[in-house]
Amino acid sequence: MRIVAQRVSRAQVTVAGRVVGTIGPGLLLLVGVERGDGPAQVERAAHRFATLRVFPDEDGKMNRGLAEVHGEVLVVSQFTLAGSIQRGRRPDFAAAAPPEEAEPLIGQLIQRLSQLGVRVSTGVFGAMMDVELVNTGPVTLVWEDRSAPG
Helix, strand or coil: CEEEEEEEEEEEEEECCEEEEEECCEEEEEEECECCCCHHHHHHHHHHHHHCCCEECCCCCEEECHHHHCCEEEEEECHHHHCECCCCCCCECCCECCHHHHHHHHHHHHHHHHHCCCEEEECCCCCCCEEEEEEEEEEEEEEECCCCCC
């Protein structure tokens, strides 16, 4: 599983001209599910982002988490994160989990974040989405869980 997390002051997802997900301050999570990912990756990712301290304290240090800043999370499935551009002129998506495997895991991630007390908004799995964000800092982090079998 590969996740690009961006600290945002606001973010939204639009599908076919209609806003389907929007948040104020918080984290935008672009989530790429890879072949072999499963519930263990989902659990580790949910815990990581529910508790990650990337918001500034009174001294400007990254020392506060979502709960402390009343932040939200916008989860957007992005299979292209599992792509490789190491060879050739076109991306290779062989490592991406097929939709029938990826979609339930994205759903589980959303559910688990909610269970951990995070307010979650989402995009639409498999849709052509326009993602708008204001990245504050800028702060952008990449999280990878490579312990998947295979």
